[in-house]
């Protein structure tokens with residue numbers, strides 16, 4: 001398995017409070033890492049650091065053995081980051097949102113692929129509905145449809161299960177496993193208890209000791 005993402009001695013403070021320090025994270029191809037911890041323990045902050053969105057931390061971050069700052073473009077081309085909020089445009093339809101994502105990623109608009117992604121995520125028939133008129137769970141599903149749009153080897157997903165029903169959660173868990181099986185990697189935070197996902201690694205932040213990594 002090739003080493004994909006490696007963080008060494010990461011430390012981050014907010015308002016003079018240490019969120020974590022001495023944190024080592026490694027993520028190989030085919031691995032799923034679940035970052036756990038109570039509210040405010042730094043999960044979102046860590047995911048933002050790992051996805052190259054924050055600079056105010058100390059420690060080292062490497063992607064495929066190279067310092068991230070030296071290969072940022074290649075790293076971003078291989079990354080799919082889904083943030084805490086659904087991050088969808090309320091004034092655009094479900095289909096237009098996916099077209100927008102594709103354009104942002106520098107991909108050509110592929111209407112058939114977008115429709116397929118929406119169907120896979122349970123939104124067949126809602127393609128032309130403005131996202132502002134969808135339910136919270138449906139809007140989240142529009143964001144999640146990006147997981148089926150093109151291939152990115154690294155997924156960093158912040159609370160992707162928010163507002164998703166039981167059936168949708170099971171489908172998303174299957175999608176994560178399938179991604180790992182084909183060599184993709186995932187870093188995920190969730191307050192949702194993940195189902196029986198063999199091989200998942202866990203990283204505990206917060207009260208368990210802010211830098212303990214469990215197998």
Ligand SMILES: Nc1ncnc2c1ncn2[C@@H]1O[C@H](COP(=O)(O)OP(=O)(O)OP(=O)(O)O)[C@@H](O)[C@H]1O
Pocket residue numbers: 014015019037038039040041042043044045046
């Ligand atoms: N830009 C910022 N400026 C100041 N403090 C911040 C900033 N971003 C986050 N924090 C603080 O850092 C702490 C960790 O926030 P973070 O969002 O990483 O926690 P979390 O573990 O993801 O929480 P939750 O489970 O509630 O989503 C919080 O106390 C938050 O107020």
